[in-house]
Amino acid sequence: MSDVSNGLPPGAENISRGGFNLHAGPIWRLADEGAVRRFALPVGEKHMNGSGSVHGGLLMTFADISMSQTSRAVSGAAGCSTVSLTCDFVGPAKLGEILECRVRVTRLTRTMVFLSADIGVGERPVAVATGLWKIV
């Protein structure tokens, strides 16, 4: 499934099927770039804070969904649970911009996945995150 109407590249796949993922999203998976898994979120009215920037909770949600999806993919497990997530808020993002989350695997063990991610708009950094997932 692809959608170019909201500025996403052809081939973008909607990965928000229900629950909070869809309520907060939708979130799209883009083509990998080498070992980097990429996700996109077009910023809408509902994602904003009162100061005209994207809400921090939405940025952490986007990181969590992108990193959880990556954990499942690289571990092959049916599910992975977020154990910890640390996020630094580096700069603002505005209505109508397309956020991109780029996820890297730091280490995969038998039971855990260590990940890092950066969220940006084009070359402009918006947030960076690291986290730990338990394979369940």
Add this chain to the structure above:
Amino acid sequence: MTPAPPPPGFTETRLVDPFELHIGPVFEQGAKGERRFGFRVDERHVNMRGVIHGGMLMTFADAAFGQAAWDACDHANVVTLNMQSQFLAPAKAGDWVEVLPVLTRRTKSLIFLRGDFTVDGLAVFCVSSVWKILGVD
């Protein structure tokens, strides 16, 4: 289905941010500087396994801590610089999640907050966070 009401003594928090209104309502109890915040988990907040989504917990934390940061600086403009989240146990639809944000330290330009989020007295989520007061060096 109408969600269960908040526990006695809680009143609805006046939210401003569109994303908080989208995931709310959020409720509070207590005086400025010692407000306790809570929300009832519903179908919007859970993942495909029926467990609360980590993003919802972090968004609620950002909302509640933002209110606590406001209390700590008399409603100056504040932004989240950093949030560290630990997911201890699952919560499910119908659960009441609450937190009493603790002010660890307030400097001229920074606010340090932490909090344990509980369901029926059991800690499910734990956060520490740094906030910046805008316009102050």
